[in-house]
Amino acid sequence: KGPLMSFIDAVVFVYGKENLDIGCQTEHATLQEKLQFLDKKYENMSPDRFLTEEDKHLQSLYRNNKDVEELIKLEVDRFKELELERYKLLERDRLNKEFNKKLSAYEAEYRQRIDSLTRRELEKYSIHGQN
Numbered sequence: 001k002g003p004l005m006s007f008i009d010a011v012v013f014v015y016g017k018e019n020l021d022i023g024c025q026t027e028h029a030t031l032q033e034k035l036q037f038l039d040k041k042y043e044n045m046s047p048d049r050f051l052t053e054e055d056k057h058l059q060s061l062y063r064n065n066k067d068v069e070e071l072i073k074l075e076v077d078r079f080k081e082l083e084l085e086r087y088k089l090l091e092r093d094r095l096n097k098e099f100n101k102k103l104s105a106y107e108a109e110y111r112q113r114i115d116s117l118t119r120r121e122l123e124k125y126s127i128h129g130q131n
Helices: 003-022 031-042 053-130
Strands: none
């Protein structure tokens, strides 16, 4: 045999024996049990452990962006509510002024009609009273 074949025989002898020893499965674990085992094994490991510094910074920036967007949305909603209230107040004031103007006009017209009716009644009674 050549040196290559003797090397391969040695490798097969050493590693082949290990494979025979550990290759036999004696337990009948279900997939659920295997997954639970893996969950327990890796439950204390932080996912951030595998991130680079750049990834951590990007994650932080992403979180900060989301927070800022939420704050902006809240401020925009608040601004919309305030503007709506302001327009409601302006509209109410405008309608009150318009109502008061029409009310004054109706009251003036009512007073004129009452005065006119009173004059006619007085004239009617004064004419009948002279006869």
